[in-house]
Amino acid sequence: MKKVFGGESYLQLQESQIKPAYLFVLGCCFLAVAAWGYGSWFPIVFLVLGFGSMSAGALWFIKKTYEHELAGIKNNFIAFMPHTARGVLGWLVGVIFTTFYICLYWFPTKLEGLIRVVDPLSFLLRGSEANQWFLYGTFYTLAVLVMGVRFLYKYRYNRYQILRTLSVMFFQLVFAYLVPAFMMRLNQPEYYFSYFWPLSYYQLFPQNFDSLISQGGFGYFLFFWGVIMSFVAVPLLTYLYGKRWYCSWVCGCGGLAETLGDPYRQLSDKSLKAWKYERVMVHSVIVLVVVTTILLWINSINGGALFGSVSSSLAQWYGFFIGSAFSGVIGVGFYPLLGSRVWCRFGCPLAGIMGIIQKFYSRFRITTNGSQCISCGNCSKYCEMGIDVRWYAQRGQNIVRASCVGCGVCSAVCPRGVLSLENGPKNDKVKGPIQLTRVTKGSAEK
Amino acid sequence: MHVVIVGNGVAGSTVARHVRKYSENRITMISDESKHFYSRTALMYIYMGHMTFEDTKPYEDWFWDKNRIDLIQSRVTGIDRKKQLLCLQNGQTIEYDKLVLATGSKSNKFGWPGQDLGGVQGLYHLQDLQIMENNTKNITHAVVVGGGLIGIEMVEMLQSRGISVTMLVREKRFWNSVLPNEDADFIGKHIVKHGVDVRYETELVKIKGNDNGRVTSITCSSGETIDCQFVGLTVGVHPNTDLAELAGLHVENGVVVNKYLQSSDENVFAAGDCVQLQTPPKGRRPIEAVWYAGKMMGETVAANICGQEASYTPGVWFNSAKFFDIEYQAYGAVSSQLGEEEDGFFWKDDQDEVCVHFRFEKESRCFTGVNLFGIRGRHQVFEHWINQGVRIEEVIENLRAANFDPEFYKSYEPRILELFNKKYSTTLGLKSGKGLLTAFFRKLEGVRL
Numbered sequence: 001m002k003k004v005f006g007g008e009s010y011l012q013l014q015e016s017q018i019k020p021a022y023l024f025v026l027g028c029c030f031l032a033v034a035a036w037g038y039g040s041w042f043p044i045v046f047l048v049l050g051f052g053s054m055s056a057g058a059l060w061f062i063k064k065t066y067e068h069e070l071a072g073i074k075n076n077f078i079a080f081m082p083h084t085a086r087g088v089l090g091w092l093v094g095v096i097f098t099t100f101y102i103c104l105y106w107f108p109t110k111l112e113g114l115i116r117v118v119d120p121l122s123f124l125l126r127g128s129e130a131n132q133w134f135l136y137g138t139f140y141t142l143a144v145l146v147m148g149v150r151f152l153y154k155y156r157y158n159r160y161q162i163l164r165t166l167s168v169m170f171f172q173l174v175f176a177y178l179v180p181a182f183m184m185r186l187n188q189p190e191y192y193f194s195y196f197w198p199l200s201y202y203q204l205f206p207q208n209f210d211s212l213i214s215q216g217g218f219g220y221f222l223f224f225w226g227v228i229m230s231f232v233a234v235p236l237l238t239y240l241y242g243k244r245w246y247c248s249w250v251c252g253c254g255g256l257a258e259t260l261g262d263p264y265r266q267l268s269d270k271s272l273k274a275w276k277y278e279r280v281m282v283h284s285v286i287v288l289v290v291v292t293t294i295l296l297w298i299n300s301i302n303g304g305a306l307f308g309s310v311s312s313s314l315a316q317w318y319g320f321f322i323g324s325a326f327s328g329v330i331g332v333g334f335y336p337l338l339g340s341r342v343w344c345r346f347g348c349p350l351a352g353i354m355g356i357i358q359k360f361y362s363r364f365r366i367t368t369n370g371s372q373c374i375s376c377g378n379c380s381k382y383c384e385m386g387i388d389v390r391w392y393a394q395r396g397q398n399i400v401r402a403s404c405v406g407c408g409v410c411s412a413v414c415p416r417g418v419l420s421l422e423n424g425p426k427n428d429k430v431k432g433p434i435q436l437t438r439v440t441k442g443s444a445e446k
Numbered sequence: 447m448h449v450v451i452v453g454n455g456v457a458g459s460t461v462a463r464h465v466r467k468y469s470e471n472r473i474t475m476i477s478d479e480s481k482h483f484y485s486r487t488a489l490m491y492i493y494m495g496h497m498t499f500e501d502t503k504p505y506e507d508w509f510w511d512k513n514r515i516d517l518i519q520s521r522v523t524g525i526d527r528k529k530q531l532l533c534l535q536n537g538q539t540i541e542y543d544k545l546v547l548a549t550g551s552k553s554n555k556f557g558w559p560g561q562d563l564g565g566v567q568g569l570y571h572l573q574d575l576q577i578m579e580n581n582t583k584n585i586t587h588a589v590v591v592g593g594g595l596i597g598i599e600m601v602e603m604l605q606s607r608g609i610s611v612t613m614l615v616r617e618k619r620f621w622n623s624v625l626p627n628e629d630a631d632f633i634g635k636h637i638v639k640h641g642v643d644v645r646y647e648t649e650l651v652k653i654k655g656n657d658n659g660r661v662t663s664i665t666c667s668s669g670e671t672i673d674c675q676f677v678g679l680t681v682g683v684h685p686n687t688d689l690a691e692l693a694g695l696h697v698e699n700g701v702v703v704n705k706y707l708q709s710s711d712e713n714v715f716a717a718g719d720c721v722q723l724q725t726p727p728k729g730r731r732p733i734e735a736v737w738y739a740g741k742m743m744g745e746t747v748a749a750n751i752c753g754q755e756a757s758y759t760p761g762v763w764f765n766s767a768k769f770f771d772i773e774y775q776a777y778g779a780v781s782s783q784l785g786e787e788e789d790g791f792f793w794k795d796d797q798d799e800v801c802v803h804f805r806f807e808k809e810s811r812c813f814t815g816v817n818l819f820g821i822r823g824r825h826q827v828f829e830h831w832i833n834q835g836v837r838i839e840e841v842i843e844n845l846r847a848a849n850f851d852p853e854f855y856k857s858y859e860p861r862i863l864e865l866f867n868k869k870y871s872t873t874l875g876l877k878s879g880k881g882l883l884t885a886f887f888r889k890l891e892g893v894r895l
Binding site: 376 | 456485487488491492494495496497498501502503504506606639640737738741764766767768770771773775822824825826829850851852853854855856
């Protein structure tokens with residue numbers, strides 16, 4: 001990355017951050033030892049000393065980072081620190097994340113040591129021993145909570161950000177971690193109430209239907225919860241609030257992106273070219289998942305005759321490439337390189353569908369404040385979805401874009417208060433561009 | 447027709463874009479500062495690392511190619527208005543049919559001893575930024591001279607690098623030439639909260655240096671000597687009229703232009719900071735060195751070049767800034783001194799985070815202007831109220847409709863109304879936001895947007 005201006009790489013830690021950093025690294029070391037195969041020795045010890053130290057160290061580090069700063073936007077050095085600007089540290093973090101995801105999906109035995117560390121937690125919550133998915137969920141939830149605290153500190157003057165962050169922390173902890181665990185403990189299916197088809201593509205597959213109803217009445221309820229959410233709640237809530245009700249307030253992928261991914265949000269590609277790719281890719285994924293689901297159902301109703309192998313291999317292919325590789329490995333593994341919302345923007349079919357509703361049938365928009373924009377570029381820079389927000393703001397035009405998840409960071413970083421996320425009358429939604437001066441004679445035709 | 451624009455700031459680039467919008471004329475934009483238009487307002491964010499230089503370009507590089515606007519990075523060294531051509535430092539000769547001067551501003555320097563020492567500089571263009579990067583490496587203390595908008599930005603920039611700052615302000619309060627006393631005090635408190643050593647009614651006298659030609663300390667009008675390794679001179683700007691003078695155009699403080707922004711040569715226009723309006727519109731100044739005026743002048747010049755007759759009509763004054771963490775917006779006329787026919791209403795919260803200052807005519811009660819600090823106001827609503835001469839009571843009652851704060855933010859309107867009722871012994875009631883907002887939007891359809 002070519003640097004035109006910028007100081008030396010600011011990897012300097014403040015004095016108060018050094019001890020917390022050591023504690024965090026100590027926690028990592030314990031987990032590394034556990035991963036090496038010693039995790040099953042005394043799991044509780046590694047759980048507390050490993051996960052505990054990492055979390056405590058991180059929280060302490062966060063407190064020291066933000067406690068002395070007056071509340072307000074301070075994105076200092078983000079554009080040239082090695083961690084947040086694709087430097088060596090950023091790459092290193094990316095490699096670690098990606099390696100974890102690859103092991104998670106395809107080499108889970110490599111994670112055996114770590115899985116045994118969370119056995120005590122798994123027995124407590126789920127009533128059975130842990131597997132790689134519980135390990136993943138534990139890391140994931142911790143990341144959302146700890147980095148959520150960081151986000152709360154950073155944006156503590158901004159009520160919208162506080163409420164939104166508390167919301168994602170709540171939904172991740174409760175509906176994406178504790179509730180499925182408790183359900184398992186109660187011998188019920190491990191169900192994720194906060195994920196729906198087509199994001200959670202398996203939810204409406206016939207195999208899932210069969211498996212759920214075999215558990216009795218409750219299974220019917222769970223399946224139809226999924227149907228109602230996907231076909232009634234999603235369109236209705238997206239009409240009222242835009243897709244932000246889900247993508248930046250409820251969804252776990254979004255929750256991780258807004259918390260763990262916040263240091264990397266500015267790495268999203270803002271170019272027009274990227275937007276063109278985005279539209280092709282996300283709509284292709286929608287088509288794929290809809291076709292796969294339909295084929296599977298046709299096949300199931302016809303008793304596996306006609307499309308048998310086609311539908312099942314399509315489903316497998318989808319699961320491998322879209323569900324695992326795209327959503328997980330690239331989606332999260334590449335945070336420090338491509339930003340926090342690659343999956344959401346280029347792949348998530350639920351986001352794609354809600355985006356279409358948002359663009360054409362919703363009351364949500366980002367209003368721009370008349371002619372106040374000074375084209376500084378902060379809004380575009382910090383838009384995690386790669387929307388060139390400035391393009392609209394400088395013309396006094398409302399932003400009505402399918403990919404906008406309503407995180408509100410553009411509005412927060414704008415130094416002149418030009419942007420406001422609003423729900424309003426539909427007929428009022430598309431406004432601008434503003435012509436600043438009125439030509440007194442003649443007409444300004446193109 | 448070949449339209450040549452000297453300067454690619456917001457004024458020059460707006461001319462270019464709009465000439466292309468209105469016509470198929472050939473367009474060339476020349477700048478010595480940078481190849482592509484970038485947002486000068488973002489200079490501070492580049493230094494602080496919020497953005498890179500590339501991020502500050504409002505249009506991707508292909509935009510200029512796609513719109514067939516030729517860009518040249520060079521300095522204009524000679525001009526012949528009879529032959530209608532320019533000579534550039536890179537050796538090129540450019541012929542023009544219409545010329546636009548959008549040469550911007552220059553930082554003021556008032557002849558202080560030592561003002562040319564190393565480590566002493568203003569902040570205006572990209573090259574200033576690079577110099578500031580070099581000048582502020584490994585220093586501990588800086589002095590910023592001048593309590594205004596660029597000054598406060600410079601202070602914030604320096605503090606982001608852990609450099610302590612002393613600020614010398616000539617007036618009794620911060621930016622007191624523009625802000626009324628209460629507003630200036632409010633901001634002054636905030637600046638001090640950020641650990642800035644502010645000296646009011648203090649001017650720079652002398653800058654002292656060492657044998658290497660670099661600044662080591664300054665002496666100010668109070669007699670005190672302050673050690674420092676950097677001095678920021680932010681005491682205002684003046685129009686950059688070098689090229690206009692070279693061309694023999696009518697120049698006073700700026701390039702003098704008529705209401706069509708045409709200079710003393712009918713083929714030469716001017717836009718932006720470098721302009722001096724011969725007859726400014728009512729309530730406006732001859733020189734307006736703000737981003738918004740540059741944009742509006744750019745549109746006006748483009749229209750005039752392309753055969754329309756467009757006089758410069760900027761409308762209701764508006765401006766904005768940010769003082770550390772407090773956003774400032776101004777709509778209409780709020781002068782630092784209260785006029786004879788005027789009355790003012792000021793409200794501030796207890797935590798000194800938010801304040802508003804309304805101005806209205808004593809007799810007619812017509813709302814004339816507002817300063818907002820820490821509250822975002824809707825541009826179009828305030829503009830509408832000022833244009834319509836709405837009474838201050840109606841403004842206060844409908845304040846919610848003019849609020850642009852994000853969702854869930856604290857609402858200050860009830861307390862503002864309460865104080866107003868107390869001060870003027872009125873019994874106004876706050877009208878709800880949303881319904882009225884819709885009503886206003888409907889009403890605003892007929893208003894200039």
